[in-house]
Amino acid sequence: MMAACSTAFTSRAADAMAAPPSAALRTRPGSLASRRGPLPGFGLSLGVALFWLSALVLIPLGALLLRPWELGVSGLWRSLSEPRVLAALRLSFLGALTASAVTLPFGLLLAWVLVRDRFPGRRLLDAMVDLPFALPTAVAGLALTALYAPNGWLGAPLAALGVKVAYTPLGVILAMAFVGLPFIVRTVEPVLRDLPREAEEAAATLGASRPQILWRVVLPALAPALLAGFAMASARAIGEYGSVIFIAGNMPMVSEIAPLVIVTRLEQFDYAGAAAVGLAMLALSFLLLLALNLATRFWRPV
């Protein structure tokens, strides 16, 4: 999922990276060693890397790709079209998309302040953005539940306003927003930093107002980064488990997320059924990221 969209970035990076060494190599053609350059360790490092990758990632994921088909195509379909499974998949995907969409303006705000503003304590704020990255998910889940429970610091005033957060789908979305926020900030930040200010200054000289500059100059330039951040935040939120299950309440059909369905099926020793949900999650996220990736490409020529 994230890999699908990161492939787009890394392959571009790989193209850019590939050029210099080859130029250096061409100057010394001939011997076998110089075909790959003067450095040793190609065989060893590639061997270790491939063994490491295959044993820990490729073979296990292969099991996930193959096991669901033990049910047969119709069995697989039956296993996935159970109302409870569909409801959970819907919550994981729509919840993640909603959470990322709501987080997007806040992520942009934080990136903007971190890049364009200078004030004491900025570095501390900068470090705080990574908190959801570093905080173990179970801790985040517990913390959010304590905070937004009907008797919590934020839950109590919200409950007085008639808004129930904990143990509802809203709580699920809140937890997803929490884990997704740093992805958006950290994707937008470097692009914003490299954005030439001349364009904004030129627009200002031509009489554009600040909202006009933001809307016509800054946002179009940031659109691909915003979309990429949205994609990564969604990818993370779709699979999120630890931060969500404590606050979700886990009511089947209402606030049960797809990863929890996998756990439940495993506890009933329904391996193929669990793998089916896992495969569906991977396939759906792949399609989602493919769509977002195409959208980014559509945007880029502007």
Add this chain to the structure above:
Amino acid sequence: MHGGRSSLAGTLLLRGLAVLVLVLFLGLPLLAVLAEALRRGAGPALAALADPDALASIRLTLLVAAITVPVNTVGGLAAAWCITRFRFPGRALLLALIELPFSVSPVISGLVWVLLFGSAGWFGPWLEERGLQIVFALPGLVLATLFVTFPFVARTLIPLMQEQGATAEEAAATLGASGWQSFFRVTLPQIRWALLSGVLLCNARAMGEFGAVSVVSGHIRGETNTMPLHIEILYNEYQFVGAFAVAALLALLALVTLAAKMVLERRGGGA
């Protein structure tokens, strides 16, 4: 620039909003963990940490991290070396595959090992005949954690090593250094801060992982419960002070990691 006062007001407004978002949305949960842990004073919180099951979970967490972090560090170094120092077909694919575990749900990262080694897994019967246990035991916890923390070291090193290029190592090779000499004397000093930063992040995730290990653990108290799993058990048994005390300990680990990362980034010049 122009319109000084309104632009200053705008800057202050945005700054205030950003601080508000960070404090309310990200900072307050951290504070809530501490407050809940200390609800009945420091005594009960410390007692919960000294509980034998809690101590066993801390030991297990440290053991799992002590196995997984070195494995993923060596793998990450090897991958970074071959990807940034050589050109070969499939290089971009290798790069993309290394990042794959980041985009897989933690629960799926645990599930894949059950599909392989669980009692109804591909190798389950074979293991059972020989009395070997992987799932619901330490090896399963290690494998699930390895999968989840797989990309950290590699993805911290690759951009930096790419940027640095191979000129220093090529010079060392020309001067007659062996591969290992050049690695330990030239490469390692160049990448040490980034390597340390990657190892720290890998370690933080290894110690804090919940979803993946939850699937393969079997939740046997005092035996296969890591700290995050112990938190869940205590919480479900309404032992809130204990749950939040262990959670606070893990939160402390996160804070130390973030602080160390900040220092390392300053030293390594943003690496």
